[in-house]
Amino acid sequence: MITLLVADDKKPPDWGQIYARILFHTGMTYEEVGRRTVPQIQAILDGAGENISIKMGIPGLFGEVSAPKHEGLADKPPMLSQFAAMANMFDRI
């Protein structure tokens, strides 16, 4: 069950669908949509009764790259600073 939930969370939002629904429900111009924030877009979709969830998430929480890349260290063991950066990501959980 958790694996399925995590897999679902990993799916990126369908921005084509999101843009289409926002443009359909509002009088916004196409360019204006990009000037909105994710919470604004989510609130508008929710208010319009659209069941679309925008999960931006914290990069790296589910295995995506988040730690800064160190140049010239490809295929080498991670550095202590990378471990520290990863460990500190969980400070707020």
Place this chain on the structure above:
Amino acid sequence: MSDKIKAPVPLSVMTGEGEFIVIKDKNYVIKPIALNDVEEFMTAEMNLGCQLFSVHNAKEREKIDRWLGGKGNKKGYCYDEDGKPVNLEKVMADGWDIVDLKKFMNKLCDLSG
């Protein structure tokens, strides 16, 4: 299937005015990232944890500056009490430490969804 009870959306979210944060006894406004900048932020591989490395590395400092006060014609997301965008040099002069910088990064992510 029961409907998920959602908290009401604050006016500050809909106006995009951001939220105040107090760091070293000074007020700053942090605004949420606009959709147009989300892709750039997600691919920038920002360090969201301990900022010790970020402050030490010139490239990471540039990235932080981009999201604090902006770069070129791209606006930043942290403003001082006078409504002016800040930069790393200014916030360090204001007394920010690496914990405060981490606080800014976390607040920016929280506000941005």
